[in-house]
Amino acid sequence: MNKDLVRDFNEQINQEFYSAYLYLKISVYYRERGLAGFGSWFLAQAREEEEHAVKLLSYLAESGQRVELQEIAAPDVEFDGLEAPLLAALEHEKAVTARINNLYDFAFTYKDFQTADFLTWFVREQREEMETAAGLLQKMKLFGADAMGLYQLDKELAERK
Numbered sequence: 674m675n676k677d678l679v680r681d682f683n684e685q686i687n688q689e690f691y692s693a694y695l696y697l698k699i700s701v702y703y704r705e706r707g708l709a710g711f712g713s714w715f716l717a718q719a720r721e722e723e724e725h726a727v728k729l730l731s732y733l734a735e736s737g738q739r740v741e742l743q744e745i746a747a748p749d750v751e752f753d754g755l756e757a758p759l760l761a762a763l764e765h766e767k768a769v770t771a772r773i774n775n776l777y778d779f780a781f782t783y784k785d786f787q788t789a790d791f792l793t794w795f796v797r798e799q800r801e802e803m804e805t806a807a808g809l810l811q812k813m814k815l816f817g818a819d820a821m822g823l824y825q826l827d828k829e830l831a832e833r834k
């Protein structure tokens with residue numbers, strides 16, 4: 674694998690862990706406000722991000738490349754209301770999509786078609802992630818202002834395994 678590509682892969686591993694960290698922060702935010710369903714949904718989301726990191730890490734390792742684990746930054750966001758974390762999540766997923774697209778593009782630049790093929794999974798995953806984040810924000814805007822609506826939404830989110 675190209676050295677720069679390996680460097681960017683390692684960077685993306687770190688970013689996936691950062692995503693997990695951000696979602697943990699959101700999970701805690703909702704838990705503290707009595708919204709256990711939102712809390713558990715974002716905990717599951719954090720776990721999924723860790724899986725993304727491991728998927729990238731395994732690919733590097735299996736390709737005989739050096740995995741370098743870097744320091745994970747603390748999420749530097751404060752939320753001012755129940756809608757804010759959902760907006761932050763959507764913005765974050767958009768940024769991750771841009772990163773994944775760059776990585777994908779980079780793989781083609783180096784004619785590393787195996788890596789490009791591997792990254793296809795992430796390209797598709799990001800589409801889902803953005804849709805989910807946008808959907809959640811939309812639901813919150815529609816039903817979140819009403820106590821009963823918020824209660825129902827929290828119950829719905831609690832069902833995610």
Ligand SMILES: [Fe+2]
Nearest residue numbers: 689692722725
């Ligand atoms: Fe991810």
Ligand SMILES: [Fe+2]
Nearest residue numbers: 692722766802
């Ligand atoms: Fe994600």
